[in-house]
Amino acid sequence: MQLNPWALTAVVLVAVPTFYLGHRSSRFASSTHDFLVARRTVRARRNAAAVSGEYLSAASFLGVAGIVLKEGANGLWYPIGFTAGYLALMLFVAAPLRRSGAYTLPDFLEARLGSVVLRRFATAFVVFIGVLYLVPQLQGAGLAVSTVLPWPTWVGALVVTVLVALNVIGGGMRAITVVQAFQYWLKLFAIAIPAFVLSAVFLSGAKPGPAGPLGSPAPPTFATETTVDIQTDVVLEVSTLTPVHVQEPGAATSHLVAWVSGATEHVAKGTKLTFPEGTTTPVVSGATAANADWLRPGAGGLTDLLQTYSLILALCFGTMGLPHVLVRFYTNPDGKAARRTTVHVLLLLGLFYLFPMLLGAMSRMYEPQLLVTGRTDAAVLMLPSAMLSGLGGQILGGVTMAGAFAAFLSTSSGLLVSLAGVVSTDLFKGRVSHFRTAAGMVAVLGLAVALVLRPTDLSISVGMSFALAASTFSPLLVLGVWWRGLTWPGALAGMIIGGGLVLTALAVTTVSGYTGGWAPWFAVQPGLITVPAAFVGTILVSLATRSGRPGDVNSVMLRLHAPDPLGFMRDRAVDRFGQADERVRSGRGRHRK
Amino acid sequence: MNGEDVHHRAGGVREPDPTLGKNFHVPAPVESVPPAREPEPPPPPPVKPPKRQRVVLADPRSRSTPTLRARVELEEQTSWGEALIKDLVKRQMRTALLLGLLVLVAFGSLPLIFYLSPGFAARRVIGVPLAWLFLGILPFPLLLLVGLTYNRLAEGHERDFVDMIES
Numbered sequence: 001m002q003l004n005p006w007a008l009t010a011v012v013l014v015a016v017p018t019f020y021l022g023h024r025s026s027r028f029a030s031s032t033h034d035f036l037v038a039r040r041t042v043r044a045r046r047n048a049a050a051v052s053g054e055y056l057s058a059a060s061f062l063g064v065a066g067i068v069l070k071e072g073a074n075g076l077w078y079p080i081g082f083t084a085g086y087l088a089l090m091l092f093v094a095a096p097l098r099r100s101g102a103y104t105l106p107d108f109l110e111a112r113l114g115s116v117v118l119r120r121f122a123t124a125f126v127v128f129i130g131v132l133y134l135v136p137q138l139q140g141a142g143l144a145v146s147t148v149l150p151w152p153t154w155v156g157a158l159v160v161t162v163l164v165a166l167n168v169i170g171g172g173m174r175a176i177t178v179v180q181a182f183q184y185w186l187k188l189f190a191i192a193i194p195a196f197v198l199s200a201v202f203l204s205g206a207k208p209g210p211a212g213p214l215g216s217p218a219p220p221t222f223a224t225e226t227t228v229d230i231q232t233d234v235v236l237e238v239s240t241l242t243p244v245h246v247q248e249p250g251a252a253t254s255h256l257v258a259w260v261s262g263a264t265e266h267v268a269k270g271t272k273l274t275f276p277e278g279t280t281t282p283v284v285s286g287a288t289a290a291n292a293d294w295l296r297p298g299a300g301g302l303t304d305l306l307q308t309y310s311l312i313l314a315l316c317f318g319t320m321g322l323p324h325v326l327v328r329f330y331t332n333p334d335g336k337a338a339r340r341t342t343v344h345v346l347l348l349l350g351l352f353y354l355f356p357m358l359l360g361a362m363s364r365m366y367e368p369q370l371l372v373t374g375r376t377d378a379a380v381l382m383l384p385s386a387m388l389s390g391l392g393g394q395i396l397g398g399v400t401m402a403g404a405f406a407a408f409l410s411t412s413s414g415l416l417v418s419l420a421g422v423v424s425t426d427l428f429k430g431r432v433s434h435f436r437t438a439a440g441m442v443a444v445l446g447l448a449v450a451l452v453l454r455p456t457d458l459s460i461s462v463g464m465s466f467a468l469a470a471s472t473f474s475p476l477l478v479l480g481v482w483w484r485g486l487t488w489p490g491a492l493a494g495m496i497i498g499g500g501l502v503l504t505a506l507a508v509t510t511v512s513g514y515t516g517g518w519a520p521w522f523a524v525q526p527g528l529i530t531v532p533a534a535f536v537g538t539i540l541v542s543l544a545t546r547s548g549r550p551g552d553v554n555s556v557m558l559r560l561h562a563p564d565p566l567g568f569m570r571d572r573a574v575d576r577f578g579q580a581d582e583r584v585r586s587g588r589g590r591h592r593k
Numbered sequence: 594m595n596g597e598d599v600h601h602r603a604g605g606v607r608e609p610d611p612t613l614g615k616n617f618h619v620p621a622p623v624e625s626v627p628p629a630r631e632p633e634p635p636p637p638p639p640v641k642p643p644k645r646q647r648v649v650l651a652d653p654r655s656r657s658t659p660t661l662r663a664r665v666e667l668e669e670q671t672s673w674g675e676a677l678i679k680d681l682v683k684r685q686m687r688t689a690l691l692l693g694l695l696v697l698v699a700f701g702s703l704p705l706i707f708y709l710s711p712g713f714a715a716r717r718v719i720g721v722p723l724a725w726l727f728l729g730i731l732p733f734p735l736l737l738l739v740g741l742t743y744n745r746l747a748e749g750h751e752r753d754f755v756d757m758i759e760s
Contacts, residue, residue, distance in 0.1 A: 073724050076728035076729050084696065087696060090743060090744075091689035092693070295715070296711060296715055296722070297707040297728065299711075304708075305708045309701070312701075336748065339747060342740065343740045343741055346733075349733075350733030354730070555670065558667060558670075558674075562667065562681075563751035563755050567664075
């Protein structure tokens with residue numbers, strides 16, 4: 001790997017302010033309220049920036065452009081689903097969730113349904129989903145750092161873990177709120193500036209796309225003789241007769257092969273492929289080859305249509321069920337502020353997502369070799385140097401690298417805080433020292449899993465992990481907030497049905513990925529089946545166990561829905577942590593905005 | 594239940610003067626004394642001091658009494674309180690479902706339209722295929738608009754509820 005000094009500078013320029021801001025804010029953090037919910041003093045605008053900063057993970061910063069490069073118009077549904085999830089969150093959950101006065105998602109479920117069994121089960125699921133999210137963040141950070149520094153991948157993962165753990169152990173939610181809000185704006189600039197500059201380069205026509213215009217119906221082509229290093233095993237789909245020089249791994253010389261039209265070629269890791277000038281690009285299986293299909297949504301027929309609906313459903317409801325997103329809403333002072341936070345989030349996310357889509361479309365014209373290697377996620381990082389030669393391209397590459405690094409940091413710090421909060425209040429007694437211990441434990445666990453598993457072992461697609469959240473927690477939240485008839489056996493049944501179905505689908509997809517990809521669409525995108533199944537299961541079992549309705553359902557519903565000025569809102573577990581309001585009055589240094 | 598409110602109003606006894614022992618800047622409303630004329634050499638004979646006037650500092654029927662009563666009723670789950678809160682929940686839920694349905698129909702019909710009519714998706718407006726405009730740009734302002742609308746409606750419902758309780 002060659003050393004790009006600008007990318008290294010960018011990583012340092014992100015890491016230092018991150019640590020400084022976290023350290024500065026943690027001086028005021030002293031109580032459990034600080035560590036779990038930042039004393040519930042974060043106002044709507046700052047919380048919105050923090051929520052967006054946490055939510056825009058590598059999957060958004062790098063992944064959206066990669067998906068657009070690979071799938072085209074169908075990939076545009078990802079950003080729509082990511083954003084629409086917040087509308088669903090706002091319509092059905094945000095304000096009542098905050099008014100419940102809970103500290104964590106399991107705490108909310110216990111407050112509503114009064115069952116310790118359910119609480120323990122939910123804790124297990126929260127930790128499971130959280131670790132599943134944390135591990136790809138750490139692995140992604142390792143891969144990204146290893147592309148700019150001559151270090152092995154575990155160094156990057158270790159650096160991110162240590163930096164994040166220091167902030168979280170030092171100040172918990174209090175520290176990372178400022179950090180995440182800062183990182184949202186950083187990410188916005190880190191994607192907007194390259195997008196503007198590269199659009200100007202494209203529109204000025206100074207350097208036309210070598211792979212041919214997007215309007216031409218044929219697949220992209222290589223404009224010059226191109227050598228592609230294959231870094232992971234890939235399966236390529238060939239659309240026209242393609243001459244290619246293949247240099248097997250370890251071989252000294254290459255030999256000329258002709259791939260016939262319609263063939264699927266298995267290429268091993270370490271192979272070097274050299275395509276002559278003007279060759280049509282073969283694409284990794286699953287990507288869209290012809291530009292005509294790439295431009296048009298729904299080109300894949302009925303299966304495509306159903307898969308799209310499934311994806312939209314999973315993303316919409318999945319956002320609502322992500323534990324690390326929900327915990328941020330507990331930091332608002334009241335339900336009204338929680339609702340306003342969501343409105344701001346809709347604005348901030350909509351603003352952000354315009355740019356990765358633009359970059360993804362441009363990388364289709366400038367970087368066809370990514371379609372061969374399959375590393376489409378690197379599109380945002382590599383596009384600047386492909387379009388701008390010399391110093392300009394390197395600096396812009398450094399800027400996008402800074403954004404990507406900020407994405408790893410902010411998402412993993414949010415995950416670490418939410419997991420440490422859940423573990424410290426459920427397994428320990430929830431004191432500050434317990435929170436710190438739990439944060440250390442979760443960080444070590446996440447790092448260990450990230451190092452032990454290879455990145456390909458955990459290739460859970462974004463749609464799949466959202467489907468898991470959508471099929472377990474979102475039915476409980478929606479029904480818990482609006483339906484008096486929900487019982488704890490019903491909630492438990494819904495979680496088991498939804499979670500079980502998604503995990504089965506995941507297993508089927510993984511097995512079929514190794515044995516020829518025979519899995520049907522509903523195993524690849526299970527949301528359309530599992531989400532309704534979880535809802536129906538919850539409702540039916542709740543109706544069958546009417547006696548399980550909690551006795552205090554009326555007063556809980558009153559607390560969830562009564563407007564804030566009436567003052568019914570109470571913090572849960574006041575005797576354990578002390579009343580939050582008193583601490584606010586005696587405390588210094590409130591969050592502003 | 595808020596402790597201090599109970600103390601102030603217990604048994605209908607008026608609360609002690611809230612200005613006691615404090616720097617109270619607002620002057621009590623007293624009758625205005627006619628300004629003394631300057632060219633009046635002899636001081637007038639001492640008149641009777643102005644009639645004793647009762648100064649009322651606080652309106653006894655302040656806003657907090659009905660609020661408290663309504664809050665107690667809400668909290669004790671009387672049938673009236675329960676009906677009130679159920680009505681509020683129903684209104685909020687109807688608004689949320691209506692707006693959610695609107696967005697669902699708007700977005701849900703797009704894949705079907707693109708699937709059924711490929712020509713529509715391929716039509717170009719200022720060089721950009723219509724599908725990319727519909728999927729890449731338009732959804733985000735629409736989502737924000739729906740969010741703002743819901744925020745306004747939901748806050749309005751809550752304000753109405755509080756006004757109704759306090760009136």
